[in-house]
Amino acid sequence: MNMKNEQTDLDIDRIVEMAWEDRTPFDAIKFQFKISEQEVIEIMRKEMKVSSFRMWRKRVQGRSTKHSALNSIEKGRFKCSRQRAISNNKVAKR
Template sequence: MVEEQTFTPRELDRIIEMAWEDRTPFEAITYQFNISEQETIKIMRHQLKPSSFRMWRKRVQGRKTKHKKLRETGMGRFKSSRQKQITHNTISKR
């Protein structure tokens, strides 16, 4: 039997945030928090309202960007063209 992990409220918020993001694969959540896709789904089921959970499942089911194996090989991390470089801990001005 696998021992259940306990997460701080901050970690739970981050897991939920990563699960909602379109371009964050489940493998990234596994790497960062050492939980499987099924455990992520279980957390989402317990932390969200039932209607929010159903909406989330409908949204991510079969989505190529949520599963690393289904992604296109050239797809890397997303960076907005409006995002500026951060240099030496200061943000560049526009």
């Protein structure tokens, strides 16, 4: 867990933001920041109010979008399925 000590405040803010998002799997956080799911949980516990942490844990526990093993999305893909249609900051017209 020595990686947590090497995280900057900006990194910790981004980790919390990614962990709070429903569709960002823990594997994406691990890929980007090289920290385990347990380390993410410890960061969330430290950075959030107790009530907010409990609400977050209740929400993400067993959620298929947060755990790749429960997720049907292909392995290694951490982006929106519609992202290909959006390029150069231009949204495809409908």
